[in-house]
Amino acid sequence: MxxxxxxxxxxxxxxxxxxxxxxxxxxxxxxxxxxxxxxxxxxxxxxxxxxxxxxxxxxxxxxxxxxxxxxxxxxxxxxxxxxxxxxxxxxxxxxxxxxxxxxxxxxxxxxxxxxxTDVVGIRDAFYQNVLNPKEVFQERPALVIGGGGAARSAVYALRNSMQVSKIYLVNRDDFEVDAVMAHCKANGFGQDLIHVRDLKQAESLEGPGAIVACVPDFPPVTEAEKTARSIFQCFIQKKHKGAILEMCYHPHPWTSIAEMSQRAGWQVILGTEAMIYQGLEQDRYWTGRQISDMPVEQVKKAIASKLSKSKL
CATH class of the missing domain: 3.40.50.10860 (Leucine Dehydrogenase, chain A, domain 1)
Structure with missing residues (x-):
């Protein structure tokens, strides 16, 4: 047609x-x-x-x-x-x-x-901010924290565009992780997914090079939430230090996960980066223009200005 x-x-x-x-x-x-x-x-x-x-x-x-x-x-x-x-x-x-x-x-x-375009936002947030992807995350494991639609988008981006070796999944709700894994496998991008269920398992695994955090910025309260947080902390303390995309940027882009990651030596990519690049991709569809023809730096300045005002 x-x-x-x-x-x-x-x-x-x-x-x-x-x-x-x-x-x-x-x-x-x-x-x-x-x-x-x-x-x-x-x-x-x-x-x-x-x-x-x-x-x-x-x-x-x-x-x-x-x-x-x-x-x-x-x-x-x-x-x-x-x-x-x-x-x-x-x-x-x-x-x-x-x-x-x-x-x-x-x-x-x-x-x-x-x-x-969420998958493009995740992909480009890494490739536009990480200077040496081959050393940082390619051919290494990746980690996705969360169990919803954003987690599926993250798995798709990591598997199809970022050349990672395997993908760890961590979440407070095991049922949600099982659902994400089943969906990804049924749709052809679920190979080499590993559900990390406890701290002992995390300690035995190779450290990731890319992390995508897809959870709200709330302190862990339940035992399941505390377990998920301890697994995350275990991974960021491993020898290899990579890059983490913190998808949560509301009400503030600098979250507790971002703070812990930076202190552990990781490069933190704010969720507004993924938001910007998925939005640029949307306008590529709508305008027919290439992203290279769009005012990328002007967009970044406008978003940064809005964020700075929201902190006042």
Whole structure:
């Protein structure tokens, strides 16, 4: 089926996309995208649609000015069944965070296509910040902390794009880890996954070179949470020091996990880096421009300025 980008029709016209999720009032996504649109002289905007109403959101996508959407929790999985097609990353991860519009050249019908740029955000957060990936994390084990959709995205990025040897999974909930492992294996990227269940097992394993932390910044309270934290601390104290991507950046990007990692000698990559690079990838789909043609440094400055003000 021959398709063309609907955003091409809006290049010189007013265009709109949405951030669809709940709650999202704290999101920096509109700032990120507006910085890009202004620099590219596009009369486009991203608006927050803070709602759980799927039907209302789908109605908004029928607006001729609509060219795409960012999708966040709790809709990343439920949106999939409402789309016309998915790109491989969204199919594999089982979640969509980006919708773009393509027009059927024969019928003129607008089709909603879903993809997952979270995996690109994770990949590029490492490759844009780690000077020597081969020495730091390639051909070494990696560690993913967490058990939700972000953990699946992390496994996909590590397995498909970062050349790691194996992937350790650590979480307070064993059932969630088992579900992540089952999903990854069923979708073709679950080889060499190891569920690390206790401190003794962690002590026996080779240290990781890349860590992706996908958990909120809360102190451990339950025994299961304390066990997961002790496993993490065991890994960062091992001889090899790599890079950790702390995906949590709200309400503050410098978390307790970031602090512990830095003290242990690890390079800390803030979660805003993954947010920025997944957003740039979204605009690659929407604008048809290459990321090299986008105001990357301007975006980083805008996000950093917003973060500095939020700390005041």
């Amino acid at each position: 021959a398709l063309t980008s609907h955003s091409e029709d809006l290049a010189h016209l007013e265009g709109i996309n949405y951030l669809f999720g709940y709650p999202i009032s704290h999101s920096m996504s509109p700032l990120l995208h507006q910085t890009i649109y202004d620099a590219l002289n596009l009369r486009w905007t991203q608006q927050l649609f803070e709602s759980k109403d799927m039907a209302k959101f789908l109605q908004l996508t029928r607006d001729p000015k609509f060219f795409g959407a960012s999708v966040t929790m709790p809709h990343k999985v439920s949106i999939v069944s409402h789309l016309d097609a998915l790109e491989p990353a969204a199919t594999a991860v089982g979640a969509c965070n980006t919708i773009f519009v393509r027009k059927d050249l024969k019928t003129g019908q607008r089709r909603l296509i879903g993809t997952n």
